[in-house]
Amino acid sequence: MPEIITKTAPNRRNRQYEKRLDSILKAASKVMAEVGFEGASVRKVAAEAKIGLSGIYYYFKSKDEMLFALQESTFSRLADTLKDRLKKAESSKEKLKAVIDNHFHFFSEHMDDLKVCSYEIESLSGEYYKEVLKIRRRYFDLVKEVVAENIPTGSLIDPDLSALFLFGSLNWIFMWYDPKRNADINSLSKQLLKIYLEGIAT
């Protein structure tokens, strides 16, 4: 039963600590996005981060904690940028556009991070798992509310289901998106918004 307390650096004299930690997380997300959490050995992550194997354990007490830190950091950033965008949106439709835009843009800028977050929840267990679930839940509720606003009153459409289907379209992008081949993100975003609001048959 791991404790989840953000390691508070004790008055560090060397200011490189945070940067090093970030660079390890970046390496971790790159390796894990490529070969999955189980396949991402601590040795590979260490090599990618240009640090010794044991050096990793100066920053994380276990491989699990590393994944947890990565997920927490990523989801926090994703939710923060969404909240910012939502503030600026003035209609329900604009809010929905903000959700889709934010997700796709965040994806295009942090593919590895988001991929790991999307596919490696079940690799966590115990307290780590529960905590990440809570963070995800908050993000989901945020989106669900926006979705609900776009469903006319009296409609038979279920907001929960709709939001889940939307998440599917948003996250499945990992399976096919190729920066070289595919259209720009804004075009993707526009198309999904149109389909999700009006359907393909209109």
Add this chain to the structure above:
Amino acid sequence: MPEIITKTAPNRRNRQYEKRLDSILKAASKVMAEVGFEGASVRKVAAEAKIGLSGIYYYFKSKDEMLFALQESTFSRLADTLKDRLKKAESSKEKLKAVIDNHFHFFSEHMDDLKVCSYEIESLSGEYYKEVLKIRRRYFDLVKEVVAENIPTGSLIDPDLSALFLFGSLNWIFMWYDPKRNADINSLSKQLLKIYLEGIAT
């Protein structure tokens, strides 16, 4: 560079061979769905299949081949049931309903198989990877055609993108579906069809 030739059983006198092979594939999909391909050790699969560790290698020459066989078998069945349903459909809309129904029903009956197929493509490499890609491509094209039929002429909607978004909604179900909590499959299917055709805002 592995050869991909379906092992032709040489006039077996013991008819248990096929059943044993199926039981191993079933065990493999169960374990892999739970802990992923990397996490699914051959020992765990063997234990689940109630066979000795080395017994596995009588049926498969490597762990990779096991995953390949599982994916090939699953996708073949999925595509076959879809083709059957499409034959019976009489309108474009009914065809689309067939696609969604088929996918969700296949999911509910073979969750483990489909989960592994959805998330473990990249675990394959070389010839195995290429071959599975071809099979997936065929299935995708099948669906894309149905999607395209449902897009009015002159519409700005891109069939490829639409199909990909649909696949997202269909496959993301792994992330949230709980047989105990969620509504029945038919209800899910209906909702997605409605949303996908008409949007949430109508």
Add this chain to the structure above:
DNA sequence: CGATAATTAGAACGAACGTTCGATTTAATT
């Protein structure tokens, strides 16, 4: 039953795994 082939089991291989530890190097403070 005896022969033959199909199937399983057990032990072993080197390699890679996550983690720990003590020693060493680097940087900041006096």
Add this chain to the structure above:
DNA sequence: AATTAAATCGAACGTTCGTTCTAATTATCG
């Protein structure tokens, strides 16, 4: 420059990994 703490390193630990043997078992056929 000396001291102290932060940061890194290399070696080693016990396990587990995928795979390969050879021997034993089982089922089928003459």
